[in-house]
Structure formats: structure tokens, C-alpha cells
Amino acid sequence: MVASIASSWPLISRSRLMVWRKLRLRKEREKSGLILIEGLRSVGEAIACAQKVEAILVADDHDGLAAASRLGLGRGAANPEFQSPPILRVARQEFEQMTDTVHSSGLAAVVAWRPLTWEAFAVRQARRILYCDRMNDPGNLGTLIRTAAGLGLDGVLISPESVEVTNPKVVRATAGAVFRLPIVSAVDVEQVGSWAGRQKFTIFLADVAHQSDPAPIPAPAKWILTIGGETHGLDPAWERLSCRRIGIKMSRGIESFNAGVAGALLMDRLMAGRDG
Numbered sequence: 001m002v003a004s005i006a007s008s009w010p011l012i013s014r015s016r017l018m019v020w021r022k023l024r025l026r027k028e029r030e031k032s033g034l035i036l037i038e039g040l041r042s043v044g045e046a047i048a049c050a051q052k053v054e055a056i057l058v059a060d061d062h063d064g065l066a067a068a069s070r071l072g073l074g075r076g077a078a079n080p081e082f083q084s085p086p087i088l089r090v091a092r093q094e095f096e097q098m099t100d101t102v103h104s105s106g107l108a109a110v111v112a113w114r115p116l117t118w119e120a121f122a123v124r125q126a127r128r129i130l131y132c133d134r135m136n137d138p139g140n141l142g143t144l145i146r147t148a149a150g151l152g153l154d155g156v157l158i159s160p161e162s163v164e165v166t167n168p169k170v171v172r173a174t175a176g177a178v179f180r181l182p183i184v185s186a187v188d189v190e191q192v193g194s195w196a197g198r199q200k201f202t203i204f205l206a207d208v209a210h211q212s213d214p215a216p217i218p219a220p221a222k223w224i225l226t227i228g229g230e231t232h233g234l235d236p237a238w239e240r241l242s243c244r245r246i247g248i249k250m251s252r253g254i255e256s257f258n259a260g261v262a263g264a265l266l267m268d269r270l271m272a273g274r275d276g
Contacts, residue, residue: 012057012088020110021098029166037171038099038108040067045176047071052112053085059095064106071107085109100168113178115158115165115185122195124182126154127222129201130267131192133238135162135229135259142173143260144227149177151267157224159235160186189237196224197242205238206266207245208256216273217246217266225270227263 022028023036034054037043046053056073058064073087090098092106099108130148135141141163148156158165165171165185171178196203202223226243228234248257248265256262 009058009087009089011060012090012094016055016088017090017094017098023110024098024100024168026164026166033112033114034110035113035166035171036098036108036110036168037176038101038168039105039172039175040070040107042172042174042176043107043109044071045179046109046111049176049179051179054110054112055086055088057088057090057095057098057108057110059092059104059106060089061092061106063104064090064092064095067105067107101172113166116155116182118184118187118191121155121157121182121184124155126182128153128271129155129157129224130263131157131159131187131224131226132162132263133159133189133226133228133235134232135159135227136231137229137259138163138167138169139173140230140258140260140263141165142170142175144263145170145174145181145183146177147260147264147267149174149180151264151271153181153267153271155182155184157187157192158183158185160188161232161235162229189235189241192224193237193241203238203241203243204266204270205234205243205245206262207234207247209245209247217269218273219270223270225263225266227259227266230259 020036023034029035037046043056058068095106096104130144130153132141132144135158145156163170165183200222202220204223204225206225206227226234226238246266248262250256
């Protein structure tokens with residue numbers, strides 16, 4: 001059925017192809033406010049969250065049509081607030097030039113999305129926050145964002161030295177979670193520390209030297225968990241602030257988990273031990 005419906009979807013124009021192919025570049029994403037997301041789950045999350053979707057792109061082959069069928073394209077969207085965007089067919093070779101995924105599902109979307117500004121986030125009633133400090137690995141950053149959303153945190157802050165959050169590999173690793181919670185880019189330690197002090201947050205620093213048993217961590221109602229990247233670790237500026245160091249007890253001679261796993265475990269323990 002989808003194959004017959006798909007015959008009515010227009011082929012992508014050469015001009016759109018050229019413009020959207022440039023979304024692999026950071027400067028183009030920042031200038032346009034658009035990102036290209038790839039995969040059934042990510043596109044489905046954009047629709048479920050009523051994001052502004054400029055177009056849905058379907059590779060003109062079996063895999064692309066199968067993904068479109070699983071998403072229900074051509075039968076109307078499940079979210080009544082979602083205004084169906086254009087659905088465009090794309091030749092497989094051109095589709096792969098737009099995305100950076102090996103063996104892509106053949107389904108993508110161009111979505112209007114930017115990180116929240118610090119000024120807008122600072123006035124929100126956030127209580128449980130993740131701060132990603134000098135996080136260079138896109139897979140780890142995406143995993144941490146996805147975990148924060150899944151565990152019910154109120155937002156994610158990202159340091160200026162971290163990989164850029166609209167990087168396609170980061171967005172793909174979030175599996176659409178970028179649309180589920182506030183995310184702020186380029187927030188430095190001084191901004192966070194000053195604001196946290198005024199707002200009475202407790203700052204927890206993940207530290208491999210501070211190991212503890214796998215039990216809920218007693219936590220106040222308002223806290224920030226800081227996870228450092230594996231290459232550069234935590235910013236030395238944290239030493240000038242009042243912080244609590246926490247960690248994970250390791251066994252069998254293993255030194256540490258990667259940042260994504262460690263952050264997930266510590267977020268879960270803090271959420272389990274919160275007072276309010």
C-alpha cells in the first residue's frame with residue numbers, strides 16, 4: 001500500500017538537495033536553525049513532540065519504503081497537533097550523501113531545532129540537571145542526553161569545549177531525546193557555578209577517585225551532576241567551587257566506565273536518592 005502511495009510523493013528538487021546536504025556542516029546548522037535527523041525512532045520522536053518538520057525524506061528503495069510504512073506515512077500522523085510536512089522521495093545514492101550513516105534506514109527529516117538559550121533556561125523551574133563538561137565523544141553525549149530524558153531530569157547543560165549538540169552523530173545517539181527536554185549549549189563553569197550558588201543547587205562531580213557502593217545517593221531537591229569527558233576530564237575551574245565528588249565502585253581491576261555508562265549509573269542513583 002505504501003509503495004502505491006509513495007508514487008505520489010515528489011522527488012526532492014536539486015536545489016533542496018544541495019541546501020540540505022550542507023546541514024552536515026555546523027555553520028549551516030547554526031545559520032539555518034535546521035538539523036537533519038535520521039532513523040525511524042528520531043523521526044517518530046520529532047512527530048510525537050510536534051516539532052516543526054520542514055520535510056520527511058524517504059529513500060526511493062525497499063528499505064526507505066519499509067521505514068516509511070512502519071512510521072505510518074501516508075495514513076496520517078498519530079499526533080493530532082502535527083501538521084504533515086512534505087514527504088519527498090530521494091534516490092538512495094543522494095540520500096546517503098545527505099546523511100553520514102552507514103547502512104541507513106532510508107528515512108530522515110529536516111527539522112527546525114536549536115538548543116535553548118542560557119537566559120531562557122535559567123528562569124525555568126529546573127531541579128535536577130546534567131552538566132556535560134568537555135564531552136568530545138558524540139556517542140557519549142548523545143547517550144547522556146537520552147538517559148537524562150529517560151530518567152526524568154529537567155535539563156542538560158553542555159560546556160563550550162564539548163562536541164556541538166546538533167552534530168548528526170550526537171542527535172542520532174539521542175534517538176530523538178533532544179526533543180524531550182531542555183538542552184543548552186556553550187554554558188561555562190563560571191555561569192553554572194554562579195547560578196547554582198544563587199539558586200541553592202548542590203553540585204555533584206563524577207570522579208573516578210571517589211568510589212562508593214551501588215546504592216541510592218542521598219540528594220537534595222535541587223542538584224547538578226557534572227560528568228567530564230574521557231579525554232580531558234573535568235574543568236579545573238570546579239576546584240574553586242563548592243562541590244561534592246561521587247563515583248562508582250569498580251571490580252576486577254577495571255579502572256572506570258566510559259562517560260555515558262558512568263553518567264547513566266550516577267543519574268539513576270541520584271534520582272533514586274532524591275528528597276523531593
